[in-house]
Amino acid sequence: MADEAKRASEILRALRESFALPKWALSNEAMDPFKALVLTVISQNTSDRNAERAFESLSKKFAITPDSLSKADAADVEEALKVAGLQRVKAKTLKLTSLAILERFNGSLDFIYSLPLEEARKALMRLPGVGPKTADVVLLFCAKKQTFPVDTHVNRVSKRLGLAPRDVSYEGVRKSLQESFEPRDYLSAHLLLISLGRAYCKARRPSCSSCLVKSLCPSAGDDIKGR
Numbered sequence: 001m002a003d004e005a006k007r008a009s010e011i012l013r014a015l016r017e018s019f020a021l022p023k024w025a026l027s028n029e030a031m032d033p034f035k036a037l038v039l040t041v042i043s044q045n046t047s048d049r050n051a052e053r054a055f056e057s058l059s060k061k062f063a064i065t066p067d068s069l070s071k072a073d074a075a076d077v078e079e080a081l082k083v084a085g086l087q088r089v090k091a092k093t094l095k096l097t098s099l100a101i102l103e104r105f106n107g108s109l110d111f112i113y114s115l116p117l118e119e120a121r122k123a124l125m126r127l128p129g130v131g132p133k134t135a136d137v138v139l140l141f142c143a144k145k146q147t148f149p150v151d152t153h154v155n156r157v158s159k160r161l162g163l164a165p166r167d168v169s170y171e172g173v174r175k176s177l178q179e180s181f182e183p184r185d186y187l188s189a190h191l192l193l194i195s196l197g198r199a200y201c202k203a204r205r206p207s208c209s210s211c212l213v214k215s216l217c218p219s220a221g222d223d224i225k226g227r
């Protein structure tokens with residue numbers, strides 16, 4: 001375990017030297033939890049660029065608040081989300097979630113700051129369309145709670161790097177990564193593993209020969225296409 005934590009820390013150091021973190025991650029500015037939730041729902045099964053474009057388009061039409069989105073016309077929300085795909089499902093999720101936040105939490109997600117992590121996580125995951133990844137993103141990004149969101153890049157890259165077993169699902173990867181990294185590094189590690197996944201450790205053709213952590217990776221050079 002000590003060796004694994006040391007390797008994780010070396011991986012993190014190498015990633016920090018090569019990739020920049022976004023300004024918001026370096027500042028103490030807190031992200032609005034409802035906006036983070038909306039962006040995470042929109043980003044499902046699409047690129048970051050298209051998710052951002054859809055979020056901008058939605059922001060131009062509506063205030064990004066539970067009250068405004070719960071009252072918004074579904075067809076208008078769908079139109080705004082078109083560029084990110086799955087607009088019908090995502091619009092329905094956003095409207096239902098907004099309504100639930102109004103009914104259960106008086107229109108505010110501020111409970112994430114005061115409730116203990118697991119209680120806040122369970123409350124978020126009871127909202128329509130909110131799974132563990134969305135809940136963990138909101139809790140880590142907005143309330144700096146000690147949880148490690150696992151998206152598709154983090155899942156793939158951490159398994160190839162041997163930071164999580166290959167045969168575990170979301171909770172298993174989350175637990176392994178939380179044990180590998182220091183809690184103060186969860187946000188950086190999450191963002192930097194995503195950067196590694198996009199730049200080198202791609203799903204279909206990982207660029208192992210030029211990868212900046214190849215000397216720390218047990219899968220380097222393996223025939224790992226698609227794994």
Ligand code: SF4
Nearest residue numbers: 201206208211217220
């Ligand atoms: S060496 Fe290859 S498998 Fe390992 S992290 Fe880099 S790209 Fe991914």
